[in-house]
Amino acid sequence: MSLITKYVLISIDEDTLIAGARKVETELKRILEELDLSREIMVVETGTMGIMGKGVVILIQPDDVTYVNVTPEDVREIANEHLLKGRPVKRLEFTGKIDQSVISFRETAQELKKQTRVVLGNSGLINPESIDEYIAVNGYEALGKALTEHKPEEIIDIVKKSGLRGRGGAGFPTGLKWSFTAPLKNKPKYLVCNADEGEPGTFKDRLIMEGDPHKLLEGMAIAAYAIGAEKGFIYIRGEYTLSINRTQKAIEDARKYGLLGQDIFGSGFSFDVEIKKGAGAYVCGEETALINSLEGGRGNPRVKPPFPGVQGLWQQPTVVNNVETLSNVPAIILNGADWYKSIGTEKSSGTKVYTILGHVHNPGLIEVEMGTTLRDIIYKYAGGVKGGKFKCALVGGAAGAFLNEEMLDVRMDYDHLGEYKAVLGSGAILVMNEESCIVDMLRNILFFFKHESCGKCSPCRIGTAQLYMLADKIYSGQGTDEDLDQMLTLSEAMSTTALCALGQSPYLVIHTADKFFKDEIEEHIRRKVCMKDICRMNGAEHK
Amino acid sequence: MEALKIHIPDNEQYRELGAYIESVRNMPGPLINVLHKAQGIFGYLPMEVQAFISRELDIPLSTVYGVVTFYNFFSMTPRGKYVINVCMGTACYVKGAGKVVDYFKDELKVGEGETTEDNLFTLTTARCFGACGLAPVLMVNEDVYGHVDRKKVTEILKKYRSLG
Numbered sequence: 001m002s003l004i005t006k007y008v009l010i011s012i013d014e015d016t017l018i019a020g021a022r023k024v025e026t027e028l029k030r031i032l033e034e035l036d037l038s039r040e041i042m043v044v045e046t047g048t049m050g051i052m053g054k055g056v057v058i059l060i061q062p063d064d065v066t067y068v069n070v071t072p073e074d075v076r077e078i079a080n081e082h083l084l085k086g087r088p089v090k091r092l093e094f095t096g097k098i099d100q101s102v103i104s105f106r107e108t109a110q111e112l113k114k115q116t117r118v119v120l121g122n123s124g125l126i127n128p129e130s131i132d133e134y135i136a137v138n139g140y141e142a143l144g145k146a147l148t149e150h151k152p153e154e155i156i157d158i159v160k161k162s163g164l165r166g167r168g169g170a171g172f173p174t175g176l177k178w179s180f181t182a183p184l185k186n187k188p189k190y191l192v193c194n195a196d197e198g199e200p201g202t203f204k205d206r207l208i209m210e211g212d213p214h215k216l217l218e219g220m221a222i223a224a225y226a227i228g229a230e231k232g233f234i235y236i237r238g239e240y241t242l243s244i245n246r247t248q249k250a251i252e253d254a255r256k257y258g259l260l261g262q263d264i265f266g267s268g269f270s271f272d273v274e275i276k277k278g279a280g281a282y283v284c285g286e287e288t289a290l291i292n293s294l295e296g297g298r299g300n301p302r303v304k305p306p307f308p309g310v311q312g313l314w315q316q317p318t319v320v321n322n323v324e325t326l327s328n329v330p331a332i333i334l335n336g337a338d339w340y341k342s343i344g345t346e347k348s349s350g351t352k353v354y355t356i357l358g359h360v361h362n363p364g365l366i367e368v369e370m371g372t373t374l375r376d377i378i379y380k381y382a383g384g385v386k387g388g389k390f391k392c393a394l395v396g397g398a399a400g401a402f403l404n405e406e407m408l409d410v411r412m413d414y415d416h417l418g419e420y421k422a423v424l425g426s427g428a429i430l431v432m433n434e435e436s437c438i439v440d441m442l443r444n445i446l447f448f449f450k451h452e453s454c455g456k457c458s459p460c461r462i463g464t465a466q467l468y469m470l471a472d473k474i475y476s477g478q479g480t481d482e483d484l485d486q487m488l489t490l491s492e493a494m495s496t497t498a499l500c501a502l503g504q505s506p507y508l509v510i511h512t513a514d515k516f517f518k519d520e521i522e523e524h525i526r527r528k529v530c531m532k533d534i535c536r537m538n539g540a541e542h543k
Numbered sequence: 544m545e546a547l548k549i550h551i552p553d554n555e556q557y558r559e560l561g562a563y564i565e566s567v568r569n570m571p572g573p574l575i576n577v578l579h580k581a582q583g584i585f586g587y588l589p590m591e592v593q594a595f596i597s598r599e600l601d602i603p604l605s606t607v608y609g610v611v612t613f614y615n616f617f618s619m620t621p622r623g624k625y626v627i628n629v630c631m632g633t634a635c636y637v638k639g640a641g642k643v644v645d646y647f648k649d650e651l652k653v654g655e656g657e658t659t660e661d662n663l664f665t666l667t668t669a670r671c672f673g674a675c676g677l678a679p680v681l682m683v684n685e686d687v688y689g690h691v692d693r694k695k696v697t698e699i700l701k702k703y704r705s706l707g
Contacts, residue, residue: 052676052677200634200670203673279616280616297574298610299614
């Protein structure tokens with residue numbers, strides 16, 4: 001019988017580590033020992049709880065009390081008051097909206113299924129470094145079910161019916177992608193997980209890997225079974241040290257348990273995974289560039305066709321899927337396509353993980369149903385706009401679109417956003433208050449594209465440099481009306497001629513900036529003033 | 544045409560790299576892994592090191608050079624003991640990362656990508672670190688600092704100067 005009466009969940013991710021989570025944890029364990037509570041109260045390390053920029057975050061269960069900005073000095077007070085006497089420490093309590101992915105222990109598993117936590121369900125709840133805890137919450141059950149009850153074709157069918165679409169940005173139907181590779185006879189085939197998350201303002205994949213790495217591995221194994229791959233790679237950004245370490249440990253543990261390796265579940269299916277570290281190039285998030293980088297070369301995109309599904313890594317059939325996409329797969333297999341389709345909207349099923357940042361009260365990570373409005377995301381989950389009125393949100397990262405106030409009630413899914421020529425992209429939502437200047441933002445984004453252009457195709461190599469130059473002219477008070485026109489024409493030409501998404505993307509930010517904030521841009525051009533006093537209108541500094 | 548002659552010294556560092564190359568020789572596409580390792584050993588990737596890798600892996604030097612110059616992570620110039628990397632991602636930028644860079648330029652009297660005369664600091668900028676909740680963010684080697692302002696810049700420099 002368990003003596004445990006309370007759990008103290010301490011979030012260990014890169015944000016909280018910087019804030020000193022380890023020191024708090026050590027102090028907590030020491031004081032529990034001292035108070036002779038260490039057998040009744042268990043300290044559990046978990047992944048992110050979706051609360052960012054608020055220092056060390058701990059959650060006490062079953063009381064469902066979250067503390068933020070906890071320092072080692074606060075630990076004694078929490079232990080004495082809350083853990084010993086049952087009186088929560090009001091001063092440290094988190095009062096903002098807590099992200100839906102943080103689950104209360106009081107909820108039953110049945111209720112959870114109705115909720116909208118598919119990808120982040122375990123994040124902040126289980127210890128990501130323990131395979132046993134993952135198995136305890138039905139982990140690897142979907143893999144067992146897939147391997148023993150379904151043929152690969154059936155898996156593809158279920159995923160097709162579920163309506164799951166790629167979460168990396170493009171939104172391509174996942175089942176359809178798999179169905180191109182599955183029937184091919186040439187061996188070996190590869191499954192590649194794209195974890196080279198580089199879209200500015202996006203870190204959902206990092207937190208998924210840090211919070212629940214086994215879910216990703218399980219999703220990969222199911223995908224590999226469906227397409228007939230025996231080898232998988234996870235291409236992770238080199239900077240994501242904690243993701244790399246946790247995923248590596250997860251791989252090793254899964255091998256020990258026979259959940260990766262030869263003849264998994266006695267099904268005759270074998271699959272293993274290897275991590276490859278990226279070396280810092282945005283363009284490597286493009287699937288063919290990523291494949292070139294995996295092969296050890298420059299990360300230049302390839303000309304398509306042939307598509308990677310037919311000729312990818314080392315010219316073999318290769319499926320490339322995003323971390324979030326693959327992390328959706330186990331739940332779909334376990335609960336069925338109809339269950340998944342019941343979440344979200346008709347054409348965009350399931351949930352979406354967003355990172356919400358910038359001028360909001362509670363920046364962080366949320367997972368909500370497809371079709372949730374931008375207004376709800378900003379005001380319900382992120383606590384509203386900070387430091388002034390809402391001006392606009394940049395949705396989808398640098399490769400995304402600006403949405404202004406009129407667009408707050410647009411439903412966030414592939415099709416509704418598509419109607420406005422906007423995209424869901426990587427799920428980054430950068431909120432800007434009225435103190436921000438659109439010209440300054442545009443120049444920053446265009447500098448980014450210029451810097452990250454790989455130089456292989458002319459539209460992008462020359463185009464991104466020209467676009468930055470034109471934006472910089474406007475930023476420094478030298479712009480003319482023709483410059484703005486040229487930016488629009490040039491980026492449109494790039495959107496149809498560039499080899500990959502990098503060169504095609506600037507069109508969207510430029511187009512939406514012009515559509516919603518034409519007056520502000522023209523003010524910079526005609527009156528040579530920046531009302532926010534951000535742009536260097538005297539033409540001084542050039543980057 | 545005569546092949547490029549580059550003298551490759553024989554010392555402990557090269558032997559360590561050589562042993563690593565041996566261990567990954569049969570792995571498909573090992574070049575980037577080898578470069579990560581080499582930069583770890585030497586701190587940067589001078590021409591001699593690239594020539595050594597080219598010879599050992601039997602990959603043309605032009606290819607090695609092409610890969611080194613493609614990725615932001617690899618550097619061909621020696622870096623300071625502490626590399627200050629300021630995130631210029633959109634989220635950090637909107638929270639004033641541009642100013643943070645200016646503070647460092649002011650205090651260190653170097654430009655972006657440059658190293659101070661005492662070889663203590665190199666100032667660089669990067670795309671998004673994925674730590675946007677802490678914007679503006681910077682890294683000094685492996686240490687991450689969030690919510691950086693002018694005061695914090697001074698404190699950070701003071702801290703590393705005292706470490707020497």
